[in-house]
Amino acid sequence: MSDSVDVIIAGLGPTGATLANLLCAMDLSVCVIEADETMYTLPRATHFDGEVMRVFQSIGLADKIKPDTHVNPGMTFINPQHDVILRWPRPADVGPQNWHGSYRFHQPALEIALRQGLNRFPGARVLIGCEVIALEQDEDGVVAQYRTRKTGETDTVRGRYLVGCDGGRSPVRGMIGSELEDLGSHEQWIVVDLLIKRNVEGLTDGTVQFCNPERPTTFMRCVGNRRRWEFMVMPGDDVRELVTPAGTWALLSPWLTPHDADIERSVAYFFHAMMAAPWRKGRVLLAGDAAHQTPPFLGQGLCAGIRDSSNLAWKLASVVKGKAPTTLLDSYEVERSPHVRRFIENAMQIGSIIQTTDPEQARKRDEDLAKSERLITSIDPRLGPGLHGTAPAPAGAISHQPILSDGRALDDVVGHRFVVLGHHDLLDKVSNATRRRWDEADLLCLPGEGLDYLDKIGARSVIIRPDRYILGTANTTEDLERLCELLPIFERKMEPS
DSSP states (O other): OOOEEEEEOOOSSSHHHHHHHHHHTTTTTTEEEEEOOOOOOOOOEEEEEEHHHHHHHHHTTTHHGGGGGOOOOEEEEOOOOOOOOEEEEESSSOOOSSSSSSEOHHHHHHHHHHHHTTOOOTEEEEEEEEEEEEEESSSOOEEEEEETTOOEEEEEEEEEEEEEEEOOTTTHHTTTTOOEEEEEEEEEEEEEEEEEEEOOOOOOSSEEEEEESSSSSEEEEEEETEEEEEOOOOTTTOOOHTTTEEEEEEEOOOOTTTTTEEEEEEEEEEEEEEEEOOOOOOOEEEEETTTTOGGGGSSOOHHHHHHHHHHHHHHHHHHHTTTTTTGHHHHHHHHHHHHHHHHHHHHHHHHHHTTOOOHHHHHHHHHHTSOOOOOOOOOEEEEEOOOTTTTTTTTSSBBOOOOOOTOOOOHHHOOOEEEEEHHHHHHOOOOHHHHHHHHHHHHEEESSSSHHHHHHHHHHEEEEESSSBEEEESSSSHHHHHGGSSSOOOOOOOOOO
């Protein structure tokens, strides 16, 4: 048997690689088992948001990832008469996360940065070309049996926990008996990635949804000279013909000719909406596409997996290090599942606008939208009722990232700890018992910082979790001390203050 590690991760895609970087940054050892012998070098996901870039900041890789991104100015919805029926503008300025709200990126470049990031950590081990074939749990850990694809040889590795980040067809999900809930969205589209060879008039910097019932189509500006078109497969289509060069250029002909671009990839995809349950069985958990799949109309599929990693990493680290009880892991699915379901439902709503194929329904759609503001705004759901329970907003919401008085961004100072921001007169009066609790929870106190942010959320103090979600707010010292009882640490007898 191979040496044991703290956490085994099945899958080295963006979710698994981000989780591995996070855990290693928190001083845990990991073994990542990746089935594919080579990294997929063609584009897949193309969008992430400011919260995801903030996660990359937390693992020290944002500056390496940012050069291979393009700030996305938003999305425009156009009907067959070329009327703008809906807009989704994205701000040009840096937002409350201290990053832009929307980025286009090139997935191979992102994956290279995440994989190279693991080279910083002696506790990171990566097994390439190996697939998990069996799991066995006991009271103290989990043993993963894996097979090397090239040789057929098998071996095992033991971990305290295992996380399946192994995609939509997740073998780990099957091994723990987790079942998929079908949310009722299964549409086939042709995805075409191109390398533009010269400037083409009419191609915008943003994303355009051509809401044409004859064939719904998407255009997006990606990184550098990359552009993507997506075409909905219609009844009677021969999918095999559509993905040939001749079939693909026929689809592209309203915009481009072969003189304008080279086809990098043309492939048929089914856009699914699915939710797994449960996400945890004992010491085995699921994250990313193994736990949920979302249609791409919000560009939130990859984002959801990165959020899973951010939510789960600090909880695993706290439990493995003995700083919190194993029950802390019960909050993972409770918090994340309702959150990602809200994004999936919103993506399906947007998809229903784009994918209308009945001409009469399309006409009615345009009439209804004409009566509205014709604007979409990004949703920002709260977590499900986990650590914060039923506390009112902003508990459970993602926090802002204030700039501190010394000019540094909050997360660069806090690292992977809890932090309390608040007015001096409130924080200075907490009891010694509460301060000991802060020490045990690895909480950083920053009195007098982020006061503008506190004004925005209408509070005099706030506790922010390591994943940058709000544990809760308080306006008095007494309320703050009660809020600190939610900090997930082992209960210890404390002397009176």
